[in-house]
Amino acid sequence: MNLCERIKAIVGANGWIDAAELRQRPVDFWNATPTHALGLARPASTEALSALLALCNEARQPLIIEGGRTNLVSATLGDAQTLLVSLERLNAIGRPDAGAMTLEVGAGAVLEHVQQVCAAADLRFGLDFGARGSASIGGALSTNAGGFQALRYGVARDQVLGLECVLADGTVLSHLSSYAKDNTGYDLKHLFIGSEGTLGVITKAVLKLQPKPTSCHTALLAFASFEQVIATLTALRRSLNGTLSAFELMWQEFFQFNVDALLQGRAPLDASYPYYALCEVEGFAGEHDGEHFQTLISDLFDSGSVVDAVIANSERQRAELWRIREEFEDEIQLFSTLIDFDVSLPLPRIEHFADQVREALALQFPENLGLHVLAHLGDGNVHVTTGLPSAARKDDLKRCVYRIIAELGGSISAEHGIGLAKKAYLHYSRSPGELALMRTLKGALDPHNILNPGKVIDAATPN
Amino acid sequence: MNLCERIKAIVGANGWIDAAELRQRPVDFWNATPTHALGLARPASTEALSALLALCNEARQPLIIEGGRTNLVSATLGDAQTLLVSLERLNAIGRPDAGAMTLEVGAGAVLEHVQQVCAAADLRFGLDFGARGSASIGGALSTNAGGFQALRYGVARDQVLGLECVLADGTVLSHLSSYAKDNTGYDLKHLFIGSEGTLGVITKAVLKLQPKPTSCHTALLAFASFEQVIATLTALRRSLNGTLSAFELMWQEFFQFNVDALLQGRAPLDASYPYYALCEVEGFAGEHDGEHFQTLISDLFDSGSVVDAVIANSERQRAELWRIREEFEDEIQLFSTLIDFDVSLPLPRIEHFADQVREALALQFPENLGLHVLAHLGDGNVHVTTGLPSAARKDDLKRCVYRIIAELGGSISAEHGIGLAKKAYLHYSRSPGELALMRTLKGALDPHNILNPGKVIDAATPN
Known part of the structure; x- marks a missing residue:
């Protein structure tokens, strides 16, 4: 059997979409080009995913885990040699526990469905953002999503009590604890939350819920x-x-x-x-x-x-x-070459930041088509959008803004993550020592660099 | 120069207490035996600590970082070959920012002082527990302390925005961000918070504050x-x-x-x-x-x-x-051989847990001196205290309770941590895969096993 046949044997015929069929599908919500990949596997259980990862690790087969494919940083972009894996069949949503205010969900569950199940029990999952109808819980956790309600409830990371995930070699780590205090050694869940699928694959989570306001x-x-x-x-x-x-x-x-x-x-x-x-x-x-x-x-x-x-x-x-x-439809029309920033800054420096960006654009990019600034202010999270008549100076403009961010002690990614789109700019927010430690962690958890390779941080030694 | 002289050259004469003088000091609040150690170094800056760690790493010199020495799990117990390091001179407390609701503090700052500085600015640091007058911020964060207010504000981990720490080889990672949203690659701070000084040394933190209730x-x-x-x-x-x-x-x-x-x-x-x-x-x-x-x-x-x-x-x-x-003075008198548990359970199982422990004690340990049960209920955190007339069956009783915890999907340490005291019981709450990953992390971050060796988890390969 070749590798695709062995994968098909694990996930079943229903769980497999081949390369030819995938080419009918756009890459993601933002990228209309056809999907090129080895195929798409849709395991129906944690055990099947575990077997699939063990096989890929053995065969040094790189893979990308897909969520709702509405991320903004090319986080699921691969090539014809990459295997795509979707967890959409791991979408079970448990029954909310009203006393403990917790809910166990599969990674493939769609955020909006989770919100609905909670609301029906007079509870709330305190995570909400525009892509709620497509984003999966697994995607939201692996990217540590933020959104509108972080001011009150925190980011995705803050709303997880227990986590189940699968390591690159197929080892299942199931720590589905449903309580707030748990100091039994290292808190492994925070390694997987926010690491964009590069250190392990989240399969299930116990979410912390809130009372639903009236x-x-x-x-x-x-x-x-x-x-x-x-x-x-x-x-x-x-x-x-x-x-x-x-x-x-x-x-x-x-x-x-x-x-x-x-x-x-x-x-x-x-x-x-x-x-x-x-x-x-x-x-x-x-x-x-x-x-x-x-x-x-x-x-x-x-x-x-x-x-x-x-x-x-x-x-x-x-x-x-x-x-x-x-609403952003008209803004997208206005800024023909749209350039958007999702950054964080210390609160006392936000006014100065926006002024500095305006000045820099006026001086260095007088052809800019305007400057739209928004903030989830309580989180220090600023969204800046501008545009240029042509794409030629897009990267220059990005570096100009990121340099201002770096000088002000800010973060070049507040809530959208790094993926491929921001990898080249990560050093504006992270020191060589921090980047080296990230590479050390990547090497320790995924030694053959099979998990979403090339995203967030390049492995120390190529596969 | 021998090692102690080289350390003294780094921390200065004021920053050094030698082995003879240390023997005048009890090990910690709970252990009155004399302290045996190579000496105690008190670096006055992050740079001095960095130089000290680089030297120890090079020399394969094991060390223990002390906080307020009021932990409950023998977390700072060493031997005559171990170097002790205190961060008490890194105790600067910044000015609270009322708009951003943040505060930068050194690891050596005492919790109660931090609480007072916040209160004077009509703000609150939402962490409080009995040892507030001795516990340092570095100790509270490295053990991910819990306490009375976790129900409202979360545990220590939830109240940190930015962190500075030093790795075993002396590398300083300074990510003192003061905003809630920061998705620039892996969230490294959560590796150091709660790992009890075994992966790196916390030197500074940006704390998230709350409005002070009236x-x-x-x-x-x-x-x-x-x-x-x-x-x-x-x-x-x-x-x-x-x-x-x-x-x-x-x-x-x-x-x-x-x-x-x-x-x-x-x-x-x-x-x-x-x-x-x-x-x-x-x-x-x-x-x-x-x-x-x-x-x-x-x-x-x-x-x-x-x-x-x-x-x-x-x-x-x-x-x-x-x-x-x-108040626990009378309880301590009652239970001559005091045996206390700090555990977490899913809320719906807490009643059953207490009943099961009571039955097990009656059947298997009829000589027990009573059973006191308390809970920070909203956190799923239960404190159980009992006693036996003699210490002979103490370990049997612990294993009996931990087996019940394991069966009910609980945690054998809710807020006190593992240290030395609970290391032998960690497997009741953590799977072989989780323990293996903890060892992998320990090996990747502290390859020569110099940081608090033997605490939490044994290194894969002894030094």
């Missing part, structure tokens, strides 16, 4: 200065008893653009202020929550921390406010 | 069944907007014992119920918090989830309720 109130605030923004975020964190779910900052140029594009200029607030924050509070105290929120905002207004504000008074109005923050 | 209300609740306990915990989590800071469960035997010992039997509640919970809520809404808490408890009483309750109406009464939970 009220939701949303406001759009305008500020005359960044100091006002910080003062308001601090006050809301302090006064809202931890029920602040979102604080999404928009710089003027982006706000104005999306208001014009989506609402034909009918702005909910005068669009000439330098900063706008969409904030949302989700509580458990019904009407009292709404009154408290309203009082807080009017206090902030009276004290001069907020210069204008609108509170959504209907679900329709709430959706309209979120559209300003979330 | 109100505190405390109640002691009594329950007739474990179902009532779970129903009450669930209701409090759901209704208190995340301001529930403690939910400390006490089984009847312990409660009765401490009430008799400390309060001469003047129990705040009838002492014959099977379960008692000390719960505390800390909020930001002043008087409203107290009214809300009172209403909640009276609702729980009306619905039959709570059978008796007392709310502390003064700081003195609050302190008295906490004494019942926190």
Whole structure:
């Protein structure tokens, strides 16, 4: 039997898609070119995946684990010699435990389904982002996804209690603990969460859940200065008893653009202020929550921390406010060669960062098509988007922004990860010693470099 | 120059205590025998520690990093050939950033000092446990400490944003990021947090802070069944907007014992119920918090989830309720050969676990001197204490309880760690594959086995 036949024997005929059929499929959501690969294996159990990895390790066969294929960093891009592996059949979702507030799920479960199962039990899985309808739990954990609610619940890593995964040689590590305190030696799960499938394959997780809030109130605030923004975020964190779910900052140029594009200029607030924050509070105290929120905002207004504000008074109005923050179709049209950054910075340096980027673009890239800046401010996470008329200077522009990030002690990837797209820039955020240790770990856990080879960090010695 | 002289040249005369002087000092808080060691080095900077480690690595000199020496698992016990290293001079505490809610501290800073600095800025570092006056931040992080407030803020690991540490060969990894989202490759800090100084030495950290609550209300609740306990915990989590800071469960035997010992039997509640919970809520809404808490408890009483309750109406009464939970002097007298367990279990199995331990003791160890059970219930963390008239069957009793833990999918160490004391029992919670991976990591990061050798896990190949 050749390797493909042996793989087929492990995953079954239903679990195998061959190279020819795969060429009908685009690489991923962002890349419409045909998929080239040895084939796609879809194991139906952890045991089958274990057998598959043991075989590939023995045969030095490189492989890529696919999730929902909506990542932004070419994390699943391979070539005709690579085996693709999908965990979509490992998609069991257990029953939420309301007392312990935990849920066991398979890596192939889709985030949105998990959210629905939790909501039906009056619980919440505190992870949410745009690609919820495609992203798998395995993908979200292996990339340590962030998103809108990290301010309240933390990133993906913070919401995992136990983990099952399979090492490159097929060893199954099953530590599906469902409690918050567990100091039995090294915490292995954090090696696999966020390492983008390069150190092991996540197959199952015990998720930590939250009570589902019963009220939701949303406001759009305008500020005359960044100091006002910080003062308001601090006050809301302090006064809202931890029920602040979102604080999404928009710089003027982006706000104005999306208001014009989506609402034909009918702005909910005068669009000439330098900063706008969409904030949302989700509580458990019904009407009292709404009154408290309203009082807080009017206090902030009276004290001069907020210069204008609108509170959504209907679900329709709430959706309209979120559209300003979330819709990117027109932006994608505007920036023909789209260049986007997903970075983190120390909070006190964010204003300066945005100013520095604006200046650098004006001076060094005067042909730029605009500068849109957004932030999940409480996480220090800034999204910057710009464009150039042609792709020629794209890499120069990236290096220019990453140099500013490095000078300010920031991170060149806040929540999207590294994959292939950012690998060449990793050194802007990581020292030679850190990169060397990453290579040491890669070598120790995947000595034959079969797991998502070439992603995140190059192995010390090529296979 | 011999090795001690070369070390002295690095740390300075002030930074060196020799073997003779050390013998005047007890090993640690729990072990009064004299300290035997090569000497104690006290580097005053990360650079000095780096030079010291490079030298020791080169010379294959084993060393132990000391924190406050109040750990419970013989984590800093060595022999006359071991070098001790204290980071007490690396104790700088920065200025809390109120906007970003972060604080940079040296590993030698004492937990209580950090708490005080935060409190003075209306902020809180959400880690607290009995040894706060001795424990260093480096010790708390390297052991991933837990404590009373984990229910609300998580364990030590959850409260660290950035970390600086030194590898066995002296390489300094300084990733002092102060933001919540950072996906630039592998998250190295989680390798060092919780690995008890066996993979690297933590020298500095950026801590995540919380707003300091402005109100505190405390109640002691009594329950007739474990179902009532779970129903009450669930209701409090759901209704208190995340301001529930403690939910400390006490089984009847312990409660009765401490009430008799400390309060001469003047129990705040009838002492014959099977379960008692000390719960505390800390909020930001002043008087409203107290009214809300009172209403909640009276609702729980009306619905039959709570059978008796007392709310502390003064700081003195609050302190008295906490004494019942926190004081152990009389217990230590009672259990001549004290045997204590710090374990975690899935919440739905905790009642059964305590019953099984009670039955096993009655059957197999009828000479036992009683059974005290406590739980940080929201964390699944149970503390069990018993005693035997003599030490002969101590190890048998431990194995008996750990077997029950293993059968129920629990953890043999929730928050105290492994050190030397629990190393022989680690396999009850970890599979051969997990233990092998821990050895692989130890070998990859500390190839000459110089860092706290013999603790947590034995190196694959002896030095």
